[in-house]
Amino acid sequence: MSHCDVGYHRRMARWQPDARGRLEAAAFELFRERGFEQTTVADIAARAGLDKRTFYRLFGDKREALFSGSGHLEEVLVRAVTETDAGPFEAVVAAFRRVAEEIFADRLELVRARQTIIESSPELQERELRKTGSLVAAVTAALRARGLDETTATLATESGATVFRVAYARWVAPDSDAPLSDLIADVAAKLRAITSAPTP
Amino acid sequence: MSHCDVGYHRRMARWQPDARGRLEAAAFELFRERGFEQTTVADIAARAGLDKRTFYRLFGDKREALFSGSGHLEEVLVRAVTETDAGPFEAVVAAFRRVAEEIFADRLELVRARQTIIESSPELQERELRKTGSLVAAVTAALRARGLDETTATLATESGATVFRVAYARWVAPDSDAPLSDLIADVAAKLRAITSAPTP
Structure with missing residues (x-):
């Protein structure tokens, strides 16, 4: 899925309205699967069906997603x-x-x-x-x-x-x-x- | 002074042979004068009469110069x-x-x-x-x-x-x-x- 797929966004938004929680869950999954170093903020946002801008609106950096x-x-x-x-x-x-x-x-x-x-x-x-x-x-x-x-x-x-x-x-x-x-x-x-x- | 001034290097090397000590002293001075954020590794190396390569041979990053x-x-x-x-x-x-x-x-x-x-x-x-x-x-x-x-x-x-x-x-x-x-x-x-x- 692309982060330009607005339809996907809307569906995700209906299922899981909490962007913060979705990004945290996505970060946790990706850190486990690929390792912390190998995961980018773009990867996390994509997995959560959101964009990087939303990530940086909620978290100061990649690390922060693990400490909420x-x-x-x-x-x-x-x-x-x-x-x-x-x-x-x-x-x-x-x-x-x-x-x-x-x-x-x-x-x-x-x-x-x-x-x-x-x-x-x-x-x-x-x-x-x-x-x-x-x-x-x-x-x-x-x-x-x-x-x-x-x-x-x-x-x-x-x-x-x-x-x-x-x-x-x-x-x-x-x-x-x-x-x-x-x-x-x-x-x-x-x-x-x-x-x-x-x-x- | 430029870091290409080999004569200056030689003189510094005679006075203070310890590159690590010179870099630490330079970092400490610059952090006090300008602040940590405003000081670059290039600034530190220049103040010590050395080059960036020498800095990175001895320290992992800018922070490390304060913790020897x-x-x-x-x-x-x-x-x-x-x-x-x-x-x-x-x-x-x-x-x-x-x-x-x-x-x-x-x-x-x-x-x-x-x-x-x-x-x-x-x-x-x-x-x-x-x-x-x-x-x-x-x-x-x-x-x-x-x-x-x-x-x-x-x-x-x-x-x-x-x-x-x-x-x-x-x-x-x-x-x-x-x-x-x-x-x-x-x-x-x-x-x-x-x-x-x-x-x-």
């Missing part, structure tokens, strides 16, 4: 740390457990496939790190809004994010079967043990 | 965690304090200028995050070589790196005057306090 979920993730985390009275580290760990249950639990195969794509490209790894950075900033700001000082808020968020990353890496590993939420609780307990040793 | 110190940083950290019998988190915190004393202590103004350049560019921020990731991987591997399991090694390194980042941000802040090494010790104590609260 990060906004929702951030919302859930921020709400969770805002709505609790738990101590800062507990609050962040609990927020990541909520994300594990609400967002990740039923999507292990998709998450594994996405992880494989990200690991194939240093550019995607860089973008992922930047997304994590902005998510950490949002959670830190939410803790600050609860009246915590900057250092405490940052340490709690960064430590919670570390716990999440370690648990997540175990969860996506090929031989894993424990639920992500349980892995987060285990890893958080381990971090407590490591940092509780008395200062010499 | 990370290899030395990694060596000092890896040696420090390897040579101690302290617990994993203590070992990593002590390693960062050694880096603070050996590498950063007398360079606050340079570090501040470099930080300003990095904050001006998302691309540079991404590269910095990737460099931090590779440094964390090296320290984690050094702890693994001491017989620690993967989770413990990763948690100790990531938590130590978090402590370093928070202390470093305070150190480079305009109104700071405490030594970096002391700030690291303070922030490490705070992390212990936050994570030592009992699990509900």
Whole structure:
């Protein structure tokens, strides 16, 4: 199909009105099939039955099509740390457990496939790190809004994010079967043990 | 001066035989003067009295000229965690304090200028995050070589790196005057306090 086939556009538009979602799905499929490097924005737009201009209206670059979920993730985390009275580290760990249950639990195969794509490209790894950075900033700001000082808020968020990353890496590993939420609780307990040793 | 001025090259070569060092210094100067985006590899090479080919023989891209110190940083950290019998988190915190004393202590103004350049560019921020990731991987591997399991090694390194980042941000802040090494010790104590609260 050509992107000049307006009839096709109209039909696609009726079936899947969400251009963003169509482009994301097309990008994900193509990155899996051909690899990230071998896929162009024109390929993604064509697969979605749209044009490059529409892609660039919605995404800053090719990488961005793989990271649209990060906004929702951030919302859930921020709400969770805002709505609790738990101590800062507990609050962040609990927020990541909520994300594990609400967002990740039923999507292990998709998450594994996405992880494989990200690991194939240093550019995607860089973008992922930047997304994590902005998510950490949002959670830190939410803790600050609860009246915590900057250092405490940052340490709690960064430590919670570390716990999440370690648990997540175990969860996506090929031989894993424990639920992500349980892995987060285990890893958080381990971090407590490591940092509780008395200062010499 | 033109990069075709062979006499100039010869004189420069006599004064500063290290092409890598000259290119790094030129890049740093130009990024400060004109900004990262406004500086080209050709500008950097010309300022160093070298050509673009030499630049690309030594650096993968323009960003890389700002990150050559990370290899030395990694060596000092890896040696420090390897040579101690302290617990994993203590070992990593002590390693960062050694880096603070050996590498950063007398360079606050340079570090501040470099930080300003990095904050001006998302691309540079991404590269910095990737460099931090590779440094964390090296320290984690050094702890693994001491017989620690993967989770413990990763948690100790990531938590130590978090402590370093928070202390470093305070150190480079305009109104700071405490030594970096002391700030690291303070922030490490705070992390212990936050994570030592009992699990509900």
